[in-house]
Amino acid sequence: MLGNTLSVFENQLLDSIQEAEVVGLLQTLIQARSDFPPGDCQTAVTVIADKLKAADIPYHILANSTHQPNLVATLPGHAARPTLMYHAHIDTVAPGDPAAWQHPPFSGVVENGFIYGRGAGDDKSSVVAQIMSLVTLARAGVQLNGRFQVAVVADEESGAKQGTRWLRDNGHLQPDFLVVGEQTENQVAVAERVACGIDLTIFGKSTHGAMPWAGDNAIMKTARVLAWLEQKLWPQLAAKSHPYLPPATLNIGKISGGLQWNIVPASCKVEMDRRLLPGETRAAAMAEIERLLDEYNATVEPLQYELFSTGKVAPNINTSPEEPFVQCAQAALHSVTRQPQALTGYVQTSDGRWFAGDGLPIIIFGPSDPAVGHATDEHVSVTQLVEATKFLTVLALRWLSATPYTRKKGVSNGS
Missing domain, CATH: 3.40.630.10 (Zn peptidases)
Incomplete structure (x- = not known):
């Protein structure tokens, strides 16, 4: 019945x-x-x-x-x-x-x-x-x-x-x-939605903490890059829809960088949680972020970075x-x-x-x-x-x- x-x-x-x-x-x-x-x-x-x-x-x-x-x-x-x-x-x-x-x-x-x-x-x-x-x-x-x-x-x-x-x-x-x-x-x-972990590492230049002008603070640069991504990427994700699910999202889950308080940090790592909607792929999500980072490098300030994703992403x-x-x-x-x-x-x-x-x-x-x-x-x-x-x-x-x-x-x- x-x-x-x-x-x-x-x-x-x-x-x-x-x-x-x-x-x-x-x-x-x-x-x-x-x-x-x-x-x-x-x-x-x-x-x-x-x-x-x-x-x-x-x-x-x-x-x-x-x-x-x-x-x-x-x-x-x-x-x-x-x-x-x-x-x-x-x-x-x-x-x-x-x-x-x-x-x-x-x-x-x-x-x-x-x-x-x-x-x-x-x-x-x-x-x-x-x-x-x-x-x-x-x-x-x-x-x-x-x-x-x-x-x-x-x-x-x-x-x-x-x-x-x-x-x-x-x-x-x-x-x-x-x-x-x-x-x-x-x-x-x-x-x-399925989880896709993405790690972004941004590089700067280390020097003595008393002379920050002589270096390139990777943590400060990371803050500027994340603000850029929030402005550019978040609206794109919000536009991705599914009849039974909320939009695609990217969560900044963990930030780590620097060696100690009196050294200008040479690198900063950001661990992100990208939730994929049906039809999205890890490769496409990575490419979406990479395009914006390259745009930042071309239009805002020089940017050296590494972007990678590991682990199994299931359908x-x-x-x-x-x-x-x-x-x-x-x-x-x-x-x-x-x-x-x-x-x-x-x-x-x-x-x-x-x-x-x-x-x-x-x-x-x-x-x-x-x-x-x-x-x-x-x-x-x-x-x-x-x-x-x-x-x-x-x-x-x-x-x-x-x-x-x-x-x-x-x-x-x-x-």
Whole structure:
């Protein structure tokens, strides 16, 4: 059933989802620290494994690093394909100063309808909603026309080398349809921007700090260059648009230069975060900056610089809103919330990017506001958490009950 109303059986399924159980699992998971550094996820993964054991759901622990295990749980269906995979990361960032928190960061306190703690939003609420949707279907004895998997991964916050990238590269994750759990406030996101790190080093001339006129202060020159880029580049980026995403951006994240206070600095390094929209490339973003730097050199003052970018830049998630999987998700969300929901985009960057070049339909969905992730007093609404669990239950039931496996790779997603 792909309509906007719930069937009798769907209502029965959703009635079986108990708020206390869902909230309790998230509280326990928050209390199982998995913050990076060091990113040790063993205790947190054990919490999920225990829940799956109790529901008699098969799972595998897969690890390239002992302290960063991943878990993949499977609800087998009548057929091996298609595979619908839900995916969320169980590691978190560090809490910062615990004294700055309203509640201890690993307490999982519930207050005024919100659950507080590191990972409450990013990303343990998505882990819980996905796992509880799997548990709900397993308890009901549902037999699906395909394989339903939930991947609980480590190492998202530090590059995914021990998590999603390792799992995918070694054939452990092979979805045909993918839901990535991240904070979208329970809206279906069909696109995201990807991060591209760019480093700019500007060179000057060193001399004694008492004689600045005899040198060329690289830090001062960098300040002038950045002001130039703000004037010239920022409007160009703001003009780049996407129907579901904010414009392209460039963030000046870190500046370092000089040797000590009484030496005119000979160099200054700027580390920048360029967020690419679907259709943009690293090469084009670099060329855009380089043209402006060359213009500065030709029209403002002599400029010697180096511009480079390292690290892997994955393709963007950019799933068509006409994709049947997206439409099924929208209908399921409408059924659960009892009102139509607009599509959106994910402002940040998710582990879904490692699958974006595979040609499969990908959506991003999860409870909580992305602005509270990584923040002091991180929290998630109990209402959103339970609603997400219900939506994910209905989506899996509908998609793997009503849709034959006819999707052709390479036609639904890309940048």
